Amino acid sequence: xxxxxxxxxxxxxxxxxxxxxxxxxxxxxxxxxxxxxxxxxxxxxxxxxxxxxxxxxxxxxxxxxxxxxxxxxxxxxxxxxxxxxxxxxxxxxxxxxxxxxxxxxxxxxxxxxxxxxxxxxxxxxxxxxxxxxxxxxxxxxxxxxxxxxxxxxxxxxxxxxxxxxxxxxxxxxxxxxxxxxxxxxxxxxxxxxxxxxxxxxxxxxxxxxxxxxxxxxxxxxxxxxxxxxxxxxxxxxxxxxxxxxxxxxxxxxxxxxxxxxxxxxxxxxxxxxxxxxxxxxxxxxxxxxxxxxxxxxxxxxxxxxxxxxxxxxxxxxxxxx
Ligand SMILES: [Zn+2]
Ligand SMILES: [Zn+2]
Numbered sequence: 001x002x003x004x005x006x007x008x009x010x011x012x013x014x015x016x017x018x019x020x021x022x023x024x025x026x027x028x029x030x031x032x033x034x035x036x037x038x039x040x041x042x043x044x045x046x047x048x049x050x051x052x053x054x055x056x057x058x059x060x061x062x063x064x065x066x067x068x069x070x071x072x073x074x075x076x077x078x079x080x081x082x083x084x085x086x087x088x089x090x091x092x093x094x095x096x097x098x099x100x101x102x103x104x105x106x107x108x109x110x111x112x113x114x115x116x117x118x119x120x121x122x123x124x125x126x127x128x129x130x131x132x133x134x135x136x137x138x139x140x141x142x143x144x145x146x147x148x149x150x151x152x153x154x155x156x157x158x159x160x161x162x163x164x165x166x167x168x169x170x171x172x173x174x175x176x177x178x179x180x181x182x183x184x185x186x187x188x189x190x191x192x193x194x195x196x197x198x199x200x201x202x203x204x205x206x207x208x209x210x211x212x213x214x215x216x217x218x219x220x221x222x223x224x225x226x227x228x229x230x231x232x233x234x235x236x237x238x239x240x241x242x243x244x245x246x247x248x249x250x251x252x253x254x255x256x257x258x259x260x261x262x263x264x265x266x267x268x269x270x271x272x273x274x275x276x277x278x279x280x281x282x283x284x285x286x287x288x289x290x291x292x293x294x295x296x297x298x299x300x301x302x303x304x305x306x307x308x309x310x311x312x313x314x315x316x317x318x319x320x321x
Contacts, residue, residue, distance in 0.1 A: 023232060027270035034236055041233050045077050045221050052203035054219040055087060055172065062092040062170035064161055065113070065120070067105025069234040070176035072112060072241040074222055078174065079116045090168050091120035094160045096153060097132020098247065105242040112239065121168060123160045129317065136320035137248065145319050149248035152320060155312035159304070165216060177220040179276050180227035180258065186279040187257045195286055202283035226272065 011024035012031040019033025032040065049055050063078055065071045075091055082089060091113040095102050106122060113120040126132050131139075133156075137149055165173055177185075182201060189197040199205055203223060222230065234241055265272050298304070299311035306312075 022236070023229075025229075027273060038233065038236065041073075041225065041229065042077060042081055044225050046081055048203075048224045049081075049219075049221050052219070052223075054174075054203070054217075054221060055082070055085070057086045059086075059172045060088045060090070060168070060170045061172045061174055062090045062161070062165045062168060063118075064173060064175045065091045065093050065109045066176075067093070067107075067109040067242045068176075069239070069241040069243070070178055070181075070222065070227070070230050072108065072239045073230050073234050073237075074174065074176040075109075075112060075116065075118065076237065076239060078221065079118060089118045090170055091118050092161055092164045092168075092170075092173070093120060093122045094157050094164075095122055095124040095126075096157065097125050097134055099132075099134055101244070101247055108240050108242060121164050123164045125156055125160065128160055128163060129156060129321070131321060133248070139320045143319075147316075147319055148252065150252075152316055153248070155316050159313045162216065171215060172217045172219060174219050174221055176222055176230075178222045178225050178227045178230055179272060180261065182220065182223055183261060183272060183276055183279060184254050184257045186276075186283075187261075188253060191253070196288060198279075198283050199286040199288055200283075202280060202286070204284060224273075224276070 010026075010029065011021055013021055015021055015031055015033035015036050017033060017036055019035060021031040022034045023032045023037045024030070025032060055061065061078070061082070063071070063075050065075050075089075078089060091109060093106055093109050095106055110120060110122075124132075125136070129136075133149075133153055136152055136156075140147060140152060161173060164170075186198065186201055189195075189201075203220065233239075261272055261275075297306050297308065299306040299314055300309050301314040302311060304311050304313065
């Protein structure tokens with residue numbers, strides 16, 4: 001509360017353009033009107049795209065849209081900034097089958113895609129794997145298996161997106177991971193000693209596995225934007241999104257790290273941004289065992305490109321079906 005008062009005191013009532021301030025960016029002391037705030041989000045996205053060479057002329061880009069604030073904003077921003085760049089956008093939505101939760105988000109995503117004239121394809125766990133996430137997690141509980149909900153859902157979601165991308169002939173998949181998401185993932189992998197997954201955070205790292213399968217490039221255009229700013233962006237642009245979080249969301253270590261980073265940022269504005277720089281620097285300097293990163297393995301069960309003899313999807317399927 002004390003800090004919020006100080007922040008308000010620091011903010012100027014007017015933006016540098018003369019407009020009325022609606023947002024105070026504590027990490028660089030900028031007071032921004034709604035137009036300048038919006039422009040800055042577009043600029044930050046464009047900057048990341050060019051810095052990491054994310055998009056090329058003629059790309060067919062599948063935007064993974066869940067209907068939450070981040071992916072809704074991503075779809076909106078990409079549709080604006082790719083105009084006239086020969087880029088074709090598609091919205092890829094996964095219906096995991098979470099009763100009473102997913103339906104609304106899918107509807108929101110559909111509405112926005114229609115408004116932006118972006119074709120949308122919804123794939124479902126039910127049609128792809130034969131069960132809903134609700135059913136899979138029920139099965140897991142009955143078998144008393146300890147795998148977390150997110151660990152069950154993650155690989156299935158990724159496979160769903162890949163299959164849809166393949167169907168549409170998409171060569172790039174854009175996800176809405178923001179600065180906070182990437183930092184949290186960095187810490188999770190740091191604490192669990194997973195150097196390989198830290199390497200995966202490097203935007204310039206062409207992860208062998210997924211790329212080889214159908215030459216798919218994975219990009220995170222919002223990697224340099226704070227989660228808090230994306231929430232404000234969605235609100236400012238009247239984007240309808242699902243604000244309720246997933247009922248299966250893990251209250252695990254990610255939540256602890258999120259709270260910790262938010263607290264640090266509150267006391268030391270800008271610390272998340274500088275930590276991201278360090279994290280990406282570490283990611284880019286990690287050298288993986290060359291034999292391991294070059295060799296493309298195929299899953300013995302389904303034939304998909306995999307980092308081990310059995311892919312993560314087939315491992316998951318064994319657990320829940
Ligand atoms: Zn302004
Ligand atoms: Zn497999």
